[in-house]
Amino acid sequence: MAYCSFCNNEVLKGTGEIYVLKDGTTLNFCGSKCKRNSQKLKREGRLMKWTSKTLVLSTERKAPEKKESALAKDIEAKLKEKEASKAPAKK
Numbered sequence: 001m002a003y004c005s006f007c008n009n010e011v012l013k014g015t016g017e018i019y020v021l022k023d024g025t026t027l028n029f030c031g032s033k034c035k036r037n038s039q040k041l042k043r044e045g046r047l048m049k050w051t052s053k054t055l056v057l058s059t060e061r062k063a064p065e066k067k068e069s070a071l072a073k074d075i076e077a078k079l080k081e082k083e084a085s086k087a088p089a090k091k
């Protein structure tokens, strides 16, 4: 199974297009939308919001940042304090 080189979706057999560059590298496109976006409009798939490539990259980037940053730790500590203070009041 080939995957679209623009949006990273599966390219089913008998559909899509293969674009061959001068140096022999092949680009698979699932449809005309992805081909136009990369060839004519010269956009990058990982920067477009509607592609699944951005979803993968954004989740990979955001997850470690939240854990490591000092701000996130402060927020987590404050949230725990709030929960701790709220819990006995309810009971």
Ligand SMILES: [Zn+2]
Pocket (backbone or CB within 6 Å): 004, 005, 006, 007, 008, 009, 029, 030, 031, 034
């Ligand atoms: Zn595509």
